[in-house]
Structure formats: structure tokens, C-alpha cells
Amino acid sequence: MKNSYDLVIKNGNVVLSGEVVRLDIGILEGKIAALGENLSLTSDSNVIDAEGQYVLPGMIDMHVHFNEPTMGHWEGFRSGSAALAAGGCTTYADMPLNGNPPTVNEAALKLKAEAAYGNSAIDYVLWGGLVPGNLDDLEALAAAGVTGFKAFLSNPGGEGEGRFREVDDNTLYQGMKKIAALGGILALHAESEDITAVLSADAEREGRNTAGDFAACRPPEAELEAVARALLYSERTGCRLHFVHISTAAAIEMIHSAKLRGLDVSAETCPHYLLLNETHMESLGPVAKCAPPLRSEEEREKLWKVLSEGKIDLVASDHSPCPTELKLKEGLSFFEAWGGISGAQSSLELMFHEGVAVRGLPVTLIAKLLAELPAKRFGMQDRKGSITVGLDADLVLLDPNRSYRLEPEDLFYRHKHSPYIGLTLSCEVTATLCRGNIVYTAEDGVVSGDGGQWLQIKEGQLIR
Numbered sequence: 001m002k003n004s005y006d007l008v009i010k011n012g013n014v015v016l017s018g019e020v021v022r023l024d025i026g027i028l029e030g031k032i033a034a035l036g037e038n039l040s041l042t043s044d045s046n047v048i049d050a051e052g053q054y055v056l057p058g059m060i061d062m063h064v065h066f067n068e069p070t071m072g073h074w075e076g077f078r079s080g081s082a083a084l085a086a087g088g089c090t091t092y093a094d095m096p097l098n099g100n101p102p103t104v105n106e107a108a109l110k111l112k113a114e115a116a117y118g119n120s121a122i123d124y125v126l127w128g129g130l131v132p133g134n135l136d137d138l139e140a141l142a143a144a145g146v147t148g149f150k151a152f153l154s155n156p157g158g159e160g161e162g163r164f165r166e167v168d169d170n171t172l173y174q175g176m177k178k179i180a181a182l183g184g185i186l187a188l189h190a191e192s193e194d195i196t197a198v199l200s201a202d203a204e205r206e207g208r209n210t211a212g213d214f215a216a217c218r219p220p221e222a223e224l225e226a227v228a229r230a231l232l233y234s235e236r237t238g239c240r241l242h243f244v245h246i247s248t249a250a251a252i253e254m255i256h257s258a259k260l261r262g263l264d265v266s267a268e269t270c271p272h273y274l275l276l277n278e279t280h281m282e283s284l285g286p287v288a289k290c291a292p293p294l295r296s297e298e299e300r301e302k303l304w305k306v307l308s309e310g311k312i313d314l315v316a317s318d319h320s321p322c323p324t325e326l327k328l329k330e331g332l333s334f335f336e337a338w339g340g341i342s343g344a345q346s347s348l349e350l351m352f353h354e355g356v357a358v359r360g361l362p363v364t365l366i367a368k369l370l371a372e373l374p375a376k377r378f379g380m381q382d383r384k385g386s387i388t389v390g391l392d393a394d395l396v397l398l399d400p401n402r403s404y405r406l407e408p409e410d411l412f413y414r415h416k417h418s419p420y421i422g423l424t425l426s427c428e429v430t431a432t433l434c435r436g437n438i439v440y441t442a443e444d445g446v447v448s449g450d451g452g453q454w455l456q457i458k459e460g461q462l463i464r
């Protein structure tokens, strides 16, 4: 009997784990049903011809800030997930800030899930938060299916009484003991509050407020000290740890050594630390402001080196959007501007452009960092993260010869600023499929904006 597929992607250069093979992909009921040469078609199969294009596993972006509930005028699930889909992402993880309330208890998680429900183009997981005073909420958050817990060691910014707060050392230590007992994982923003706050107060008092001054208040040592402290707690508590947006090779090396010693830890970096440096912070202004800050050109090169050596676990966007006026208002100093880069839509194209086209790294490494390793680290590997028969048909077509210059009108963000505007990319995402559904094409834009599902995690594994 002839196999029947709902959809066949023909003639693509399929990025498998460790090799690229020219194959057809047969999709049935949202799953990858077959991989083979010249898959036979039936009259009811739809066909996409991927000749000359890469077919990659859809990106899994473990770090975005969509601001619902309440702060959807900064970015909501609709616009944010549309941007991700346009960039080749098929699953993302929403951070427990900067919505209001932050996702630090079960009631707030319910509000977050309600805001997302029916409004996401692609699948998603939700982070809970660890903050001073919510130790007793962690168990219920874990039971409700959060992917893990996020904490800040430095002040996350934002306004208002109920805002997300950084942890003190005791909350961190007790929280990690608890999360370890729950079988969970802690994601950590690792910058020393003591170092950054004192340097920032000095700068303010002395009237130093340029981009360079901002970077000087958040030196690599602030990251290294925070990483070292958290590794110690991980060793003592047994808590699994994921370091978000690491900006220096030295911190990556420290985390890598800890891994070799047997600690269950992982490191993420972001495209902006790989594509941009401190001179962009000065030339572009606050659209390129983030914490940790962009580093020197020398640091950027070192980060590529450790990435090519396989010492980085994953790359995520840390899309932290805001209304453009919070970046560019007349008279706003670099220190006062919102800290966070809008980049969700560009991660895959940036990583392919700079990593593969410019630096000649294997496309399989990019697929590992953007899809396979995040899926494995966060318990999604039985459904997501690689092009394997039986897994969800989460796929992205990328044309390596379709060059374009990124313009504000290309962006699906609610607020169309990004440090990458004006950049000429050597490739373009031409189609994104989530569970076999075409959610985006370069020709038609976002064609399905609401079919995404919340993937709940229990004890480190996907439950549905």
C-alpha cells in the first residue's frame, strides 16, 4: 500500500543531528512520518518544494519576555509569537517577568496561561519565578507544569510594588534546595548586584551616563562572581542550573569546567553577544542596551571560539521588548532607557548569517544550539528539537541564497525597533511549520497566528 502524507517537503537539504542530507520529509497528523529519497505522493498530499533550501528543526527559543498579563502594550503573545514564527521558531519559553503580576505563584501562572491561550502562533512553555518570599509557591508552580524557575541575582528593573525582584543569597540557597527536591531547574540571570549597584551609584553621582559608562558599571567580573557563587550553591544543593544570556567566554569556561566536574549546569548566550559589540551600543544607542551589556570586540571573538568548541549549550534571543519611546525619548539617558534587546525574529537568520555564511561553521552546530540541545535540556526531546521520525513536524525552511536588508516593516514586534535593522542578512526564512501546520511563509506572512499549545513540564519532562 502506498503511504499517504498530509504534506511532503521535497528536495530540501535536511539538517539532521550531525549531518545534512538531501531528503524528502513526509508529514502525517502533525508528526514527521517518513524521511527518505523520493517519497511517493498520493493525490491528497500537499507538496512544498525546498530545492536549494535548508530544512532545519524549528528553533526552540528558551528566553523571551512577552509582557502579558497587563503589559501587553509592550509585547503580547500574538505579536511576539508571530515574530518568532517569522524567524523560524516553533517553540518558545516565556519568562516570568515583565508582565503584571509576574509569574511567581499559581494564580499568576493561571493569568499568564489565559493570556497565551489561543493567541500563540507556535508552541510554548512557561517559566515560573523564584523571588524573595515565594518559596512556598514553588511546589504549586511545579505541579502546574512550569518549565523551571527563573531568578535574578541583580536588579531586574521595572516599576511598581509587585514587580519581579532579585533574590538575596538566602532565598537563592533555600530556593535551590527546594527546586532540587522538586526535580526542577533554576535559570539564573548572573550578575552581581553588589558590584553593579555600587558602580552604577558612583556613575550617577559623578554624572557619567554614556553607553560606555553603563557597560563599565556591569563589568565581566560581575558576571564571573555571580556564576561562581551560583555554581557553589548548585554543588551544595544539587539543584540543576541554567545560566541565561552569558556574555563572556570566561564565564562559559567556568560553567564548562563545572560540567566536567559533574555538575548539572548549562549555559546560554544570545545572538547580540555574538553579532554586536560595545561600539554598537555607542553608535545605535539604547536599542542596543541590555544587561549584561555588549562586550568588546575581543570578548565577542572569544565567545565565538568557545561556541565553536561546543562549550555553549544553547542560544536564545532574550527578546525583552518595550515601547520605542522607552528607548529613544528625547533627553533620555542611556542609563534611564529600558534595558533589553528586541531580537526574537532574527535569531536563526543571524546565527546562520554570521556562524555559517561568514565564519564557516557547520549548519548542524547552529541547529544543535537553537533546537536540539534546548529540547534535551528542558525535557522536550521526545517531541521537539530534531528532524526524526515520530517527532512533531516543527520545521523551518531557510534559503541560504536569499539575501535581504532588515527593515522595521519586516518586524512583527508590537514596537518595531531592533539593533539589527539595516543589517543585510545573507539568508532568509521562507516557511515555518509547527506540528505540520504552515504558520508562516515569506510570501504570505503569518498565516496561522493562534494554533500554539502550552507544553507543560513535570519533573523535567513534557507531560502533554
Ligand SMILES: NC(=O)NC(NC(N)=O)C(=O)[O-]
Pocket: 065, 097, 098, 156, 157, 158, 189, 245, 289, 290, 291, 292, 318, 320, 339, 340, 341
Ligand atoms: N527585565 C528584563 O527583561 N530584563 C532583561 N533585560 C536585559 N537582558 O537587558 C533580562 O533578561 O535581564
Ligand SMILES: [Zn+2]
Pocket: 189, 244, 245, 291
Ligand atoms: Zn536577564
Ligand SMILES: [Zn+2]
Pocket: 063, 065, 095, 318, 319, 320
Ligand atoms: Zn531576559
